[in-house]
Amino acid sequence: MSVLIYTDTSNGAFTKNAFEAANYGSLVAKNEGTSATAIVIGEAKDISILGTYGITKVLHFNEALLTNFDPQKVAQIIIEAAKKISATTIILAHDYSGKAVAPILAAKLDVGLVTGAVALPEGNTVKKTVFSGKAFATIEIKTPTKIITVLPNAVEKQTFSETLSTEAFSCEIPSTRLTVKEVKKASNELSLTEADIVVSAGRGLKGPENWGMIEELAKELGAATACSRPVADIGWRPHHEHVGQTGLAIRPNLYIAIGISGAIQHLAGVNGSKVIVVINTDAEAPFFKAADYGIVGDAFEVVPKLIQAVKKLKA
Amino acid sequence: MKIVVCISKAPDTTSKIAFKENNTQFDEAGIQFIINPYDEWYALVRALELKEANGGNVTVLNVGGAENDPIIRKALAIGADDAARIDAPTNDALFIAKQIAAYLKSNPADLVFFGKETIDYNGSQVGGMVSALLDLPYVSLASKLELNGTTAMLEREIEGGIELIETSLPFVLSAAKGMAEARIPNMRGIMAARTKPLNIVPAFEASNATEIKSFTLPPAKTGCKYVDADNVDELVNLLRNEAKAI
Numbered sequence: 111m112s113v114l115i116y117t118d119t120s121n122g123a124f125t126k127n128a129f130e131a132a133n134y135g136s137l138v139a140k141n142e143g144t145s146a147t148a149i150v151i152g153e154a155k156d157i158s159i160l161g162t163y164g165i166t167k168v169l170h171f172n173e174a175l176l177t178n179f180d181p182q183k184v185a186q187i188i189i190e191a192a193k194k195i196s197a198t199t200i201i202l203a204h205d206y207s208g209k210a211v212a213p214i215l216a217a218k219l220d221v222g223l224v225t226g227a228v229a230l231p232e233g234n235t236v237k238k239t240v241f242s243g244k245a246f247a248t249i250e251i252k253t254p255t256k257i258i259t260v261l262p263n264a265v266e267k268q269t270f271s272e273t274l275s276t277e278a279f280s281c282e283i284p285s286t287r288l289t290v291k292e293v294k295k296a297s298n299e300l301s302l303t304e305a306d307i308v309v310s311a312g313r314g315l316k317g318p319e320n321w322g323m324i325e326e327l328a329k330e331l332g333a334a335t336a337c338s339r340p341v342a343d344i345g346w347r348p349h350h351e352h353v354g355q356t357g358l359a360i361r362p363n364l365y366i367a368i369g370i371s372g373a374i375q376h377l378a379g380v381n382g383s384k385v386i387v388v389i390n391t392d393a394e395a396p397f398f399k400a401a402d403y404g405i406v407g408d409a410f411e412v413v414p415k416l417i418q419a420v421k422k423l424k425a
Numbered sequence: 426m427k428i429v430v431c432i433s434k435a436p437d438t439t440s441k442i443a444f445k446e447n448n449t450q451f452d453e454a455g456i457q458f459i460i461n462p463y464d465e466w467y468a469l470v471r472a473l474e475l476k477e478a479n480g481g482n483v484t485v486l487n488v489g490g491a492e493n494d495p496i497i498r499k500a501l502a503i504g505a506d507d508a509a510r511i512d513a514p515t516n517d518a519l520f521i522a523k524q525i526a527a528y529l530k531s532n533p534a535d536l537v538f539f540g541k542e543t544i545d546y547n548g549s550q551v552g553g554m555v556s557a558l559l560d561l562p563y564v565s566l567a568s569k570l571e572l573n574g575t576t577a578m579l580e581r582e583i584e585g586g587i588e589l590i591e592t593s594l595p596f597v598l599s600a601a602k603g604m605a606e607a608r609i610p611n612m613r614g615i616m617a618a619r620t621k622p623l624n625i626v627p628a629f630e631a632s633n634a635t636e637i638k639s640f641t642l643p644p645a646k647t648g649c650k651y652v653d654a655d656n657v658d659e660l661v662n663l664l665r666n667e668a669k670a671i
């Protein structure tokens with residue numbers, strides 16, 4: 111019995127979601143009285159940092175061949191690593207890689223999978239979000255081995271100080287018909303799904319030319335920017351900023367909604383945020399019902415003041 | 426070219442979510458069911474566009490009971506050529522994937538499309554599972570697909586960007602925003618849908634790997650703390666010292 115965690119990397123560095131998965135997996139291992147092993151694929155800087163997330167052992171599959179992500183191959187490596195350490199629980203982040211790999215793992219191993227966990231397992235049951243954040247379900251995994259993908263902020267970060275042992279690992283991987291030709295990333299932009307703070311604006315901003323203050327506020331807070339769906343649909347903002355039921359679902363620590371009414375489909379994608387601030391001229395805007403803090407006021411007056419207040423705080 | 430689009434039934438996005446039987450079952454009273462938006466807007470419409478450009482046949486495939494027939498007819502009205510419904514319960518993703526894989530083994534397809542997830546259980550599971558059961562390449566959360574003969578170029582969403590992927594037929598994908606623009610069925614489509622074939626397929630023997638035990642609603646917010654628009658410093662103070670969020 112042991113716990114295996116897939117810790118994904120991007121450009122040779124662990125992703126924030128990989129750390130979340132490692133932290134979650136270590137807590138699962140602790141609860142089960144067993145140890146937490148991470149599988150690392152490809153080049154990775156500073157592997158020892160995983161010790162501070164409770165990992166005691168790393169299996170490192172370091173082959174250049176795998177700098178390109180192919181879920182079929184990644185799944186096969188995880189299966190072989192799980193066999194080697196007799197893993198009974200496999201943990202992945204519920205991010206783009208985890209969503210690709212976890213279902214393949216579950217089908218190949220013929221075991222139960224719960225995606226989008228928001229809490230540690232209790233026995234064989236795991237709590238996850240359903241109805242796009244409008245509810246939670248507690249799901250029993252009926253197979254002896256379980257696979258779980260974890261949402262950001264599912265559990266509090268614990269501080270561990272484990273010393274790691276790293277072992278080179280290799281296995282046969284299937285030849286596949288898929289190749290990654292190119293990876294395009296907006297280089298210095300903070301990724302929306304990984305940001306701790308998100309500043310988001312809607313149709314209340316009246317036009318794309320008014321986003322300067324939104325970007326400035328985001329910059330002052332070290333936040334990513336997001337928007338409501340109509341704003342992306344009319345082309346005021348790029349599509350990748352669209353959050354909600356039919357866009358990205360995000361779970362930052364702080365979500366600041368400016369000039370967004372708070373339609374049910376918008377809330378579905380953001381109500382996993384820890385703290386919600388709403389700025390809206392309409393005191394009856396539904397978003398206030400989901401908010402922790404609210405200002406009834408005009409964004410064009412409030413936001414510039416907010417920028418000054420944040421600057422003052424940091425000074 | 427044969428394309429199979431797997432569609433799921435989902436509650437309308439405006440649905441108020443409630444549970445019954447001691448919070449063990451979703452309360453369907455008053456709920457309007459739709460085709461899961463990702464399956465309809467992106468997977469189905471892209472399949473139809475590819476058929477229009479290259480010829481071929483688009484089959485919609487659904488797992489479930491007769492209560493799903495109206496959404497299947499809607500997919501036919503949007504333009505699918507025929508449909509199959511595997512008459513099986515839908516309580517577990519792996520079970521559903523095994524039904525679909527069994528169907529595809531006897532009815533092979535060049536392309537198998539799913540939506541990126543359903544808006545009810547948010548699993549993002551069945552497409553990947555089917556790809557594994559059939560040993561086919563899997564492109565998750567694909568936002569673009571172009572075909573050139575049997576070669577496919579795709580864009581796949583990743584953290585903060587996209588990946589450009591090349592693969593060849595047959596393969597499985599899950600479709601995300603960007604893949605296509607939603608289509609509204611017209612009167613001719615609706616009329617034609619009535620006579621298009623909807624084949625009922627018996628369930629394939631399999632067991633469930635998971636089971637939903639109970640549902641809960643998120644704790645209600647304890648109430649919004651209002652700050653005066655002229656006192657923005659106070660908001661920053663609360664966010665720093667009370668919420669510890671900045």
Ligand SMILES: Cc1cc2nc3c(=O)[nH]c(=O)nc-3n(C[C@H](O)[C@H](O)[C@H](O)COP(=O)(O)OP(=O)(O)OC[C@H]3O[C@@H](n4cnc5c(N)ncnc54)[C@H](O)[C@@H]3O)c2cc1C
Pocket residue numbers: 311312313314315337338339340341352353354355356357368369370371372373374375376379389390391392395407408409410438462
């Ligand atoms: C199937 C379906 C899926 C959908 N999916 C999504 C989704 O994923 N994400 C999403 O966001 N929407 C989604 N929608 C749309 C959703 O229903 C709403 O229409 C949308 O969220 C509204 O966007 P908004 O709040 O920016 O605009 P509006 O509803 O127009 O609200 C603008 C708000 O700005 C306020 N305002 C105006 N001027 C000012 C000012 N000067 N200062 C401050 N506030 C001001 C107004 O009081 C109002 O509350 C979906 C709809 C459907 C039918």
